[in-house]
Amino acid sequence: MEFKEVVGRRRSIRFFDPEKPVEREKIQVILETARLASCAVNAHWLRAIVVERDKLPPEKLNQLKTPVAALTLDLAPVHIYFFCDLGIVNKIKGSRLRELVDVGALAPSHGWSHKFVDDFVYPQILEPMTKNLQGYMAAAMADAGGAAHNALLAAFDEGLGACLNTPNPALTSQVLGAPADWVSLWVMLVGYPSESWEAGGQRPRPPFEELYFDGEYGKPFPRDPAVVERLKAAKMIQEPAPLPGRRDEIRRLSEQYGLPE
């Protein structure tokens, strides 16, 4: 699938075929894609624990369920629990940034040197940053979120459906045995959709001009209709929800799985 179409087809899938397993290789592709995400100071905060629902002891699966997240855990055959490893910066102490200098990704042309990384970046910037938890969390979480979104797109590119949910952080860490400095981020539920791939159509989004600005706040970035048409042709911008028949589709699925109306 072309990149633009993958972006266009991605939408949160909430009805999965619970009986159809996901191939291990597809899970690996998802994780490989996360690993290649852009990452500040090459730290790589994102961690994942892959849980194959049917391999998880039932008592553990039940522990992960809450009154607000029970159905989706049963429907999706694969759960990828994402965490943010807040300890990583002080473990690697700038060494991965140094690697970027070694391989020529960061160069003196842009002010970078080994000396700068060794003497200044970790001791003067990164380590103090980790002590300001609020600011550090925001930076680390944003970075991990970007990597998780790479993974999300990969799932759709592999012909799967997926959805990011917020699990109970304490329960997740406890049940899965995550280290104390990992903060629970999201669980990505993965499986083959039992709803149509359109899932009712592309979701509503705020108007473009309300979100993006040109040069200064308050001056909307102009949206060129010709570009919009090009993106429609590339299947990135698709038919908006609700598509005809969505109600019937939900009703059919609710009946099929015995869900509330």
Added chain:
Amino acid sequence: MGLEKPVAGYATVQTWRKGLVEQWGEEPADFDRRAAMLEGFCDLAGRDPDGMIEDCTREVEGGKRIRIKARREYSEKIAEFQKTAGGDARSQGRAGNIVRSFFIHNGIFMQAGLND
């Protein structure tokens, strides 16, 4: 415990009905049966419909909040209720889902697992 008035007369039951109409675009044909099921649950819970929703919410500045503990307790009660409903597992699940639907359309988000 009997209700003080017909179940359909409670504001939260009317909200439920209205929610079903908005969701599905038509009057639920079997609403009386669903309301009777809810009444059975009220008996088990010892609360009327408005009281149950009140238990699950609290007023805060700027709106309402869901009481997590109360929602969990009602969620467990629904599971208990459906076990006592007649018929096979599917019918029992349906009974539980009717009650869940009442809570959901009154703004109390809840989910049950496929076999819960």
